[in-house]
Amino acid sequence: MLTSPNGKRIKVRYHHWAFHLPMLRNHRGIVIGRNIWFKQGKEAVDESLLSHEMIHQEQMDRVGVISFYLIYLRDYFVNLLKIRNHRQAYLAIPFEREAYERESKVTSHADPESKTQ
Numbered sequence: 001m002l003t004s005p006n007g008k009r010i011k012v013r014y015h016h017w018a019f020h021l022p023m024l025r026n027h028r029g030i031v032i033g034r035n036i037w038f039k040q041g042k043e044a045v046d047e048s049l050l051s052h053e054m055i056h057q058e059q060m061d062r063v064g065v066i067s068f069y070l071i072y073l074r075d076y077f078v079n080l081l082k083i084r085n086h087r088q089a090y091l092a093i094p095f096e097r098e099a100y101e102r103e104s105k106v107t108s109h110a111d112p113e114s115k116t117q
Contacts, residue, residue, distance in 0.1 A: 002036075002054070004054070004057050004058065004061065005058065006058075006061050008034060008057075008061070009034065010034050010035070010036060010054075010057055011034065011035045011036070012035075012036045012038070013035065013036070013037045013038065014038050014040065014041050014042050014045070015038075015039075015040065015041055016037035016038060016039065018030070018037055019037075019039040024039075027039065028040065028045075028049055029045070029049050029050075029052070029053045030053075031053050031056040031057060031060070033060075033065055034057075036050075036053045036054075036057070046107075047106070047107050048103050048104075048106070048107040051102075051103045051106045051107060052099050052100070052103045055098065055099040055102050055103060056068075056095065056099055059095050059098070059099070068095070071095070072093060072095055075092075075093045075094060075095070076089055076090065076093050079092040079093065
């Protein structure tokens with residue numbers, strides 16, 4: 001269990017079964033409400049990945065959980081229509097750009113181009 005900067009409790013799950021689903025197979029972590037799920041075990045989750053997912057928690061606190069997902073999906077699909085490339089559409093989502101930028105300030109080795117989501 002983690003605590004967000006605003007004091008909200010966040011459940012963390014490792015080796016989550018959801019990463020066996022086709023749509024999550026290439027991801028390493030995902031935020032679902034006040035939960036962070038990771039594909040691998042605790043020992044494989046580095047500081048930059050945890051930081052990235054915690055930044056998404058902060059974004060949800062800022063705009064609201066439902067609004068976060070609606071904006072995120074809208075931006076992804078608009079980007080996908082324009083760019084026609086999943087990876088580039090994902091990297092162009094403003095929430096992702098912010099998370100990678102802020103994450104890189106926390107962990108200097110963060111590089112969105114070399115990471116699996």
